[in-house]
Amino acid sequence: MGLFSLFNAEVAMDLGTANSIVIHNDQIVIDEPSIVAVDKTTNKIVAVGKRAQQMQGRENRNIETIRPLRGGVIADFEMAQHMIREFIKMTSATRSVLPPALRMVICIPSGITNVEERAVRESAEQAGAKEIRMIHEPMAAAIGIGIDVLEPIGHMVVDIGGGTAEIAVISLGGIVCNKSIRVAGDEFNDNICEYMKKQHNMVIGERTAERVKIEVGSAVSELSDPPEDFPTLGRDIVSGIPCEKYVNYKEIAHALDKSIARIESAIMETLADTPPELAADIYKTGIYLAGGGSLLRGLDSRLSSKTKLQVHVAEDPLRAVARGTGIALKNVERFSFLMR
Ligand code: ADP
Ligand code: MG
Numbered sequence: 001m002g003l004f005s006l007f008n009a010e011v012a013m014d015l016g017t018a019n020s021i022v023i024h025n026d027q028i029v030i031d032e033p034s035i036v037a038v039d040k041t042t043n044k045i046v047a048v049g050k051r052a053q054q055m056q057g058r059e060n061r062n063i064e065t066i067r068p069l070r071g072g073v074i075a076d077f078e079m080a081q082h083m084i085r086e087f088i089k090m091t092s093a094t095r096s097v098l099p100p101a102l103r104m105v106i107c108i109p110s111g112i113t114n115v116e117e118r119a120v121r122e123s124a125e126q127a128g129a130k131e132i133r134m135i136h137e138p139m140a141a142a143i144g145i146g147i148d149v150l151e152p153i154g155h156m157v158v159d160i161g162g163g164t165a166e167i168a169v170i171s172l173g174g175i176v177c178n179k180s181i182r183v184a185g186d187e188f189n190d191n192i193c194e195y196m197k198k199q200h201n202m203v204i205g206e207r208t209a210e211r212v213k214i215e216v217g218s219a220v221s222e223l224s225d226p227p228e229d230f231p232t233l234g235r236d237i238v239s240g241i242p243c244e245k246y247v248n249y250k251e252i253a254h255a256l257d258k259s260i261a262r263i264e265s266a267i268m269e270t271l272a273d274t275p276p277e278l279a280a281d282i283y284k285t286g287i288y289l290a291g292g293g294s295l296l297r298g299l300d301s302r303l304s305s306k307t308k309l310q311v312h313v314a315e316d317p318l319r320a321v322a323r324g325t326g327i328a329l330k331n332v333e334r335f336s337f338l339m340r
Pocket of ligand 2: 291
């Protein structure tokens with residue numbers, strides 16, 4: 001921030017369907033799940049982020065947990081706005097003695113509508129933002145990975161988050177072609193729940209499915225360094241009694257196979273839509289993966305054998321988009337593609 005800047009604080013926000021990250025003064029100050037907990041009787045927010053997540057699946061009659069950004073869109077406007085304001089308030093950016101004059105760059109899923117974009121903007125304004133720019137997720141991911149997005153070279157980025165997998169080819173500071181499908185982390189969790197029901201006669205909660213995915217999730221049925229079978233807790237469908245079953249990574253590879261095949265097809269279609277000069281670039285540079293979904297075991301090698309291209313996983317893929325949004329904030333003047 002320059003000495004004569006009109007802004008007393010600058011904040012970058014990655015508004016993800018699963019996790020939201022806020023950067024202030026080059027530091028990640030907030031990294032929380034995009035969840036709010038509401039008291040249904042009073043309609044008041046009782047918790048956001050990690051505290052709300054702890055209540056997930058353990059709600060009582062009065063408390064409900066909501067993920068306002070499901071499937072890459074804003075599913076619940078009011079709650080999304082509350083959450084955005086809460087996250088901004090939780091940073092020290094608005095705690096200055098002067099009235100807050102925030103400059104913000106916010107990263108939004110690319111499937112978001114104009115109305116939804118306005119809702120995000122309004123919430124940021126209500127929290128004190130005076131200048132707001134928006135950036136789409138694949139662009140922020142590319143910047144966060146370290147790609148020079150302004151150069152005349154094509155790069156393919158695949159960001160697999162909670163709600164959507166976003167595939168984009170970027171060149172000269174713009175998105176050349178892209179595809180967004182609603183197959184990502186949440187869908188993987190659903191696949192795991194269904195598999196457990198069918199195969200093990202067992203009902204498991206969303207958070208348990210998430211643990212199973214992280215502990216023994218795999219995109220391929222042969223791993224050279226396999227994880228140990230995971231003891232999974234749930235409820236037996238037939239007896240209704242709590243139970244425990246050990247789950248193997250091969251089972252999860254099977255459960256996720258169809259979803260991963262859909263991501264593969266979307267990548268193949270995007271490659272087929274790519275203009276030839278850019279395709280030639282991608283042949284040399286390969287495909288870059290970001291987002292939490294890219295941590296799935298064997299996904300990079302599976303995508304690489306499908307596309308016959310090199311596949312690189314971003315360093316710290318859960319934070320690549322936030323890092324890119326932070327870099328965009330420092331380059332607001334140079335990055336003319338940021339949306340006002
Ligand atoms: P979003 O941008 O939509 O908020 P993120 O990039 O933060 O999404 O990624 C969140 C998703 O990544 C979640 O669905 C989560 O389950 C998944 N994820 C996180 N860690 C892993 C892992 N080790 N293996 C597989 N999936 C993971
Ligand atoms: Mg994201």
